[in-house]
Amino acid sequence: MANGEREFLLNYHKEDYDRPSVAVDLVLFTLQDGKLTVFLQPREEHPYQGVLALPGTFVDTRESIDDAVRRCLLQKIRLDGIYFEQLYTFGAVDRDPRMRIISVAYYALVSADKLLEMDPTGDVLTHFYPVCEMDFPLAFDHRTIVECGVARIAGKAEYTDIAFELLPADFTLPQLQAVYEILLGKPLYKANFRKKIADKIVATDRMTAPDGHRPSQIYNKKPAPEVSGDQ
Amino acid sequence: MANGEREFLLNYHKEDYDRPSVAVDLVLFTLQDGKLTVFLQPREEHPYQGVLALPGTFVDTRESIDDAVRRCLLQKIRLDGIYFEQLYTFGAVDRDPRMRIISVAYYALVSADKLLEMDPTGDVLTHFYPVCEMDFPLAFDHRTIVECGVARIAGKAEYTDIAFELLPADFTLPQLQAVYEILLGKPLYKANFRKKIADKIVATDRMTAPDGHRPSQIYNKKPAPEVSGDQ
DNA sequence: ATACTTAGTAGTAGTTTGCTACTAAGTATA
DNA sequence: TATACTTAGTAGCAAACTACTACTAAGTAT
Numbered sequence: 001m002a003n004g005e006r007e008f009l010l011n012y013h014k015e016d017y018d019r020p021s022v023a024v025d026l027v028l029f030t031l032q033d034g035k036l037t038v039f040l041q042p043r044e045e046h047p048y049q050g051v052l053a054l055p056g057t058f059v060d061t062r063e064s065i066d067d068a069v070r071r072c073l074l075q076k077i078r079l080d081g082i083y084f085e086q087l088y089t090f091g092a093v094d095r096d097p098r099m100r101i102i103s104v105a106y107y108a109l110v111s112a113d114k115l116l117e118m119d120p121t122g123d124v125l126t127h128f129y130p131v132c133e134m135d136f137p138l139a140f141d142h143r144t145i146v147e148c149g150v151a152r153i154a155g156k157a158e159y160t161d162i163a164f165e166l167l168p169a170d171f172t173l174p175q176l177q178a179v180y181e182i183l184l185g186k187p188l189y190k191a192n193f194r195k196k197i198a199d200k201i202v203a204t205d206r207m208t209a210p211d212g213h214r215p216s217q218i219y220n221k222k223p224a225p226e227v228s229g230d231q
Numbered sequence: 232m233a234n235g236e237r238e239f240l241l242n243y244h245k246e247d248y249d250r251p252s253v254a255v256d257l258v259l260f261t262l263q264d265g266k267l268t269v270f271l272q273p274r275e276e277h278p279y280q281g282v283l284a285l286p287g288t289f290v291d292t293r294e295s296i297d298d299a300v301r302r303c304l305l306q307k308i309r310l311d312g313i314y315f316e317q318l319y320t321f322g323a324v325d326r327d328p329r330m331r332i333i334s335v336a337y338y339a340l341v342s343a344d345k346l347l348e349m350d351p352t353g354d355v356l357t358h359f360y361p362v363c364e365m366d367f368p369l370a371f372d373h374r375t376i377v378e379c380g381v382a383r384i385a386g387k388a389e390y391t392d393i394a395f396e397l398l399p400a401d402f403t404l405p406q407l408q409a410v411y412e413i414l415l416g417k418p419l420y421k422a423n424f425r426k427k428i429a430d431k432i433v434a435t436d437r438m439t440a441p442d443g444h445r446p447s448q449i450y451n452k453k454p455a456p457e458v459s460g461d462q
Numbered sequence: 463a464t465a466c467t468t469a470g471t472a473g474t475a476g477t478t479t480g481c482t483a484c485t486a487a488g489t490a491t492a
Numbered sequence: 493t494a495t496a497c498t499t500a501g502t503a504g505c506a507a508a509c510t511a512c513t514a515c516t517a518a519g520t521a522t
Contacts, residue, residue, distance in 0.1 A: 091296035
């Protein structure tokens with residue numbers, strides 16, 4: 001038995017844990033090299049010491065679940081003001097070998113652009129792993145949680161605008177189409193795609209810098225329509 | 232201050248509750264008189280004594296969340312083997328005035344038919360209230376939870392087969408169309424509707440009993456295709 | 463017979479989707 | 493300077509789906 005594991009068992013008192021604890025776990029997605037990637041960190045403690053895991057934290061009595069997510073993003077990844085949404089609550093009895101922990105999973109989306117802005121060294125980016133190449137163990141039920149997140153964003157890409165969250169404010173239509181294709185996991189027809197998103201974007205008068213071929217026009221997301229009245 | 236309320240406050244010891252408790256709350260839908268209705272019960276205890284509330288229960292350390300839902304359905308409504316699915320987890324700090332309770336909300340669907348089968352007196356059916364006529368107070372954040380459930384089944388009716396859960400095994404196409412129209416909240420065109428669901432149903436050779444007009448053919452849901460291979 | 467009610471089908475215009483083929487604007491190189 | 497190469501962007505058509513009107517079918521009521 002490893003040292004850390006023994007220490008954990010010695011300090012474990014069941015009566016401390018006789019009702020479920022609640023944690024949040026965060027599936028933070030971004031795009032790198034045309035692939036969907038997810039933030040993972042080796043665990044520092046038992047169980048699963050050294051195994052890659054999603055960032056998470058216990059929910060404090062005095063904070064809402066959403067606030068726990070914001071705190072987790074800020075404390076563990078130094079990220080702020082990004083899109084996140086509740087995913088699913090995982091509550092199998094034995095999902096954590098220590099004690100009963102119910103995990104409210106959230107997913108979050110951030111552009112690689114914003115990650116570099118927050119952390120110019122690019123260190124954060126090295127913690128992201130392509131979801132299609134996770135041929136390594138994950139702690140707890142975190143593989144299930146990631147898969148649940150991938151399925152959710154694939155579904156939501158069809159009828160919401162979450163794809164924009166993975167791009168900077170300035171983007172080209174080939175870039176935007178690539179994001180949709182990655183999220184949906186299938187190729188799209190250029191002409192149809194453009195007709196469909198035409199009313200969600202506004203063209204700027206700028207073009208991409210010359211790059212060995214025809215430059216592309218730069219677009220922005222159209223601001224959400226005001227819910228206006230006369231008030 | 233009412234008697235029950237004082238008693239509650241006298242017995243309240245904060246230190247008993249210094250981590251969030253986890254409960255499940257259940258939004259059980261059925262159809263009555265062409266309206267979507269939800270199961271509600273007056274609360275027997277403070278807070279919100281006498282106010283209508285969703286059935287719910289605390290999650291025990293030794294059961295999964297889904298098992299807590301099954302137990303709640305069985306103990307509180309005497310229902311078994313019906314369709315249910317996780318809805319959303321509600322965790323505002325002050326959603327329960329007693330203490331911090333995080334509620335994992337589920338929705339469930341049952342045919343009025345099955346309710347009568349389980350409880351031939353029809354007593355259970357009197358606990359269902361039309362979701363469009365809930366002009367009375369609800370306990371806690373239960374109105375929000377019900378609205379969340381209504382929105383979810385409206386969305387899922389579009390791309391899943393949940394509508395069938397609200398009908399008995401034998402149904403007619405006008406009945407099925409009515410269910411879709413109630414869930415989606417909009418009228419559908421008969422001919423188009425029939426083309427679209429044609430591959431999800433099988434006709435029987437039976438017709439509805441004469442009822443003052445042309446009888447209708449009885450259909451069943453087509454069994455889900457086997458995920459077969461050669462094994 | 464005929465009127466009334468609900469069940470069910472035919473057909474058509476307009477829109478969306480799947481797909482092929484083209485033109486446009488840059489660079490690289492012969 | 494022509495032409496090949498690359499990526500950006502548009503045109504257009506057939507098939508499928510949607511919105512809608514109009515019909516026929518099968519029962520009951522008078």
